[in-house]
Amino acid sequence: MDVAVEVARSSYGDLVVDDPREFRVHGSIYTDPRIFEEEMQRIFERTWVYVGHESELPAPGDYKTVLVGRQPLILSRHEDGRIYALYNRCRHRGAVVCREERGHSNFFRCRYHNWVYANNGALIGMAQASGYPEDLDRSRYGLVPAARLESYRGLLFVNLSPRGPSLAEHLEPVRKYVDYWFGRSPSERIQVILPPHRYEYPGNWKLQAENGFDGYHGNYVHLSWQRVLQLSRESTVEEVQQYRQEGCVRGLRNGHGLLERPGSLNPASSWTARMMHRYPEYAEAMRRRFDDAQLVEISARRNILVFPNLYLFDTHIRVIVPKAVDRTEVQLYVYALEDVPEAINRSRFRGHERFYGPAGFGAPDDIEVFTEMQTGLRATGDPWNLLNRGQHRERVVDGEVIGHTTDEAPQRSFYREWKRVMSEA
């Protein structure tokens, strides 16, 4: 048995070939249900996984339920003001104690035999308690907390394993970009707007992970979108295609990565500068908080992947929820920037709706390609996918692999981490 497991483990590592000229991944990582099961155990149930933002649970008693890998958990804000991540499983006979997606409650109750738990998981009581000894130690039978729950500036991450790096260590390579992302709010705070956009596609979760910072597909998959922008005289197809050549991609350590368009203080060249130009009170608040160099960084537009399941976009927080090897849900939590004019957020919401969601003018084209890939990947004549674009021209600066905006450096970082986690002892 142990021997078989060892063989399997070493072969997972072989599915990503970190060749200096021909980085490639094996198609079975998208199609093999056994690899999916292993991913759930090794990646989603053993590393830091994004589960929500604190603003989703503003008051004591607020809760939401989530899947971490395949496991149901409750995120719950207790009367003490703290958020708890609890396994959604009654300690008596295993039924869930909460079935709703989100809500507000003073307690969680198992409907089978009325075992009742507080918002921090403590067992409060059960039906016909006289059937248990009077000195029963109830503290042993609370809802089990996840091994680790940590917040970075309100972004909540769960790790079901007590071992391995801290959240701070995991986020270190991407932290400054996350900080810039918050910086479009002069108080560096966001408020998540519910409900999220949700879409589901018949394809593997990594197809979405690979796509969010892919700067190569835009002129082809989103030509339709570019034509809509041209119709509305916002920009010509040529202008958008030129813009899509600007900036860079960054492959970061720990599997993170991003696509970046250059920042600018010129209202014609960046959204942040344009909003500052249009709304003097916003400009004033931003200038009070940040100097020019910081404003340039903040105004750069980035799609940031935090390994393995979180994307930070300019309009939304994107969460990848794997459901099966060939079925994935994606949740797009649009957020308001705090302390900016209301008109700015409303225009961000309308802009988001226009491109994203199941009936947007852009996202459904991406989803369509994911389904095309899922079908094509069943053809195994040559089972390898190439992720070698730009390997010959990338450069390494301060541990970051920087490439042309259309190159696959961040995808390579993602799969290096995938390979490491999947072949770890």
Next chain:
Amino acid sequence: MLTVDEAERFLVAEARLLDERRFDEWEALFTEDAVYWVPMDPDRDPADTVSIIYDDRKRLHERVYRLTRTPVLDQNPPSRTVRFVANVEVESRDGAGEHRVRCNQLIAEMRPGGPGQAGLNSPRWLAARCEYRLRPVDGGWRIAFKKVVLLDADQAQYNLSFIP
């Protein structure tokens, strides 16, 4: 005065335009100040939250333009739809002006393709409660407001770009 029969005829004709992909004619049914709304949560103000679709007339035109005159991937191959309109109710304050019309719709949708293609070849069914405001214009009726509340509006959806 709009009778239930007249309202039903109007809604069935609208459904036919969509089923036959006559999107330009469908767009022409809407008034210049029209709103087409497919919410995730119909109880929230669409201005302060995010919807599946929240089109003013300009965006509705973009939607039709995208479907008919640009190289869309997600509607190539295009959706086939068969729409059923039922449970029509008409409400009016005074028999004149805008009428509120409610109905239920069932939309069967499928995109055809080659063997084994993920996402194609399987019909899916969307059920919706709909609300319209129909306004008398030049002796006929135009849509000033259309709201489509899908049964599973708050659940994960596969692409809905065919116009639900």
